[in-house]
Amino acid sequence: MQTYQYDQTNICQPTLAPALATRELEVFYGDKQALFKGSLQFPKHRITALIGASGSGKSTFLRCLNRMNDRVATVKGRILYHDTDINQRQINVYQVRRQISMVFQRPNPFAKSIRENIAFALKQQGLHDRAQLAARVETSLKAAALWDEVKDELDQSALALSGGQQQRLCIARCLALAPDILLLDEPASALDPISTAKIEATLAALRHDYTIIIVTHNMQQASRIADYTAFFHLGHILEYSETEALFTRPQIKVTEDYISGNFG
Numbered sequence: 001m002q003t004y005q006y007d008q009t010n011i012c013q014p015t016l017a018p019a020l021a022t023r024e025l026e027v028f029y030g031d032k033q034a035l036f037k038g039s040l041q042f043p044k045h046r047i048t049a050l051i052g053a054s055g056s057g058k059s060t061f062l063r064c065l066n067r068m069n070d071r072v073a074t075v076k077g078r079i080l081y082h083d084t085d086i087n088q089r090q091i092n093v094y095q096v097r098r099q100i101s102m103v104f105q106r107p108n109p110f111a112k113s114i115r116e117n118i119a120f121a122l123k124q125q126g127l128h129d130r131a132q133l134a135a136r137v138e139t140s141l142k143a144a145a146l147w148d149e150v151k152d153e154l155d156q157s158a159l160a161l162s163g164g165q166q167q168r169l170c171i172a173r174c175l176a177l178a179p180d181i182l183l184l185d186e187p188a189s190a191l192d193p194i195s196t197a198k199i200e201a202t203l204a205a206l207r208h209d210y211t212i213i214i215v216t217h218n219m220q221q222a223s224r225i226a227d228y229t230a231f232f233h234l235g236h237i238l239e240y241s242e243t244e245a246l247f248t249r250p251q252i253k254v255t256e257d258y259i260s261g262n263f264g
């Protein structure tokens with residue numbers, strides 16, 4: 001088996017303004033360290049893919065970015081959002097999650113109508129005007145490229161939608177709350193190729209208004225949609241650069257072996 005040196009890294013500093021940045025982020029599940037000194041800068045209105053073998057720490061890292069690991073892990077280091085370190089105890093995590101929203105691997109719509117999946121959180125925020133609610137439902141579904149498919153059945157159960165439609169509904173549900181950053185944890189891994197293509201097209205269109213960070217096992221997907229890609233290995237972020245450079249001119253041997261299918 002090939003042995004690697006992990007002290008060599010190739011981490012770019014994008015010149016574009018960052019929407020979010022981590023500084024020496026470390027995650028511990030009990031005694032076990034799952035992430036080591038992760039420092040990345042995510043450019044605004046760009047898509048960044050996090051790739052690496054199973055167990056390399058991608059989801060662990062992603063979940064830190066909106067404080068989803070709070071109850072299960074100890075997270076050290078800084079997460080800078082608008083010059084504030086949101087990894088501080090006193091930060092309101094619910095406000096963080098309104099700005100930095102998460103879409104999970106398995107579509108998880110509420111067992112409610114399509115309309116209510118979008119409107120529910122808006123009503124909780126105090127929006128009750130029917131016309132305004134209807135407008136927000138429409139805009140969110142359009143942004144998630146689902147409107148044309150569901151506009152005549154908004155009062156039907158979301159659970160009757162296909163998996164790919166449910167996932168786009170979950171994206172629409174996030175967008176309704178006007179977040180700044182979208183985190184997606186393998187959002188297409190449970191979907192067929194046609195649904196996957198629709199999700200990818202949706203994300204490509206959303207990058208004009210949102211900063212997107214996506215975990216994917218699918219390297220073709222990363223190369224199709226991501227502007228930047230970070231390669232994770234055994235809890236270390238070894239390489240981070242523009243996607244084309246990472247896939248065509250990897251600087252680190254482990255990255256090269258991973259993307260050429262020699263391990264993982």
Ligand SMILES: Nc1ncnc2c1ncn2[C@@H]1O[C@H](COP(=O)(O)OP(=O)(O)OP(=O)(O)O)[C@@H](O)[C@H]1O
Pocket residue numbers: 029034052053054055056057058059060061072217232
């Ligand atoms: N809740 C948890 N409790 C304990 N250990 C965990 C927990 N979640 C993840 N781990 C461990 O942390 C390490 C990184 O896991 P993580 O899920 O972040 O990797 P990943 O790269 O996202 O993997 P995959 O691609 O399989 O989802 C693994 O060793 C995993 O077993």
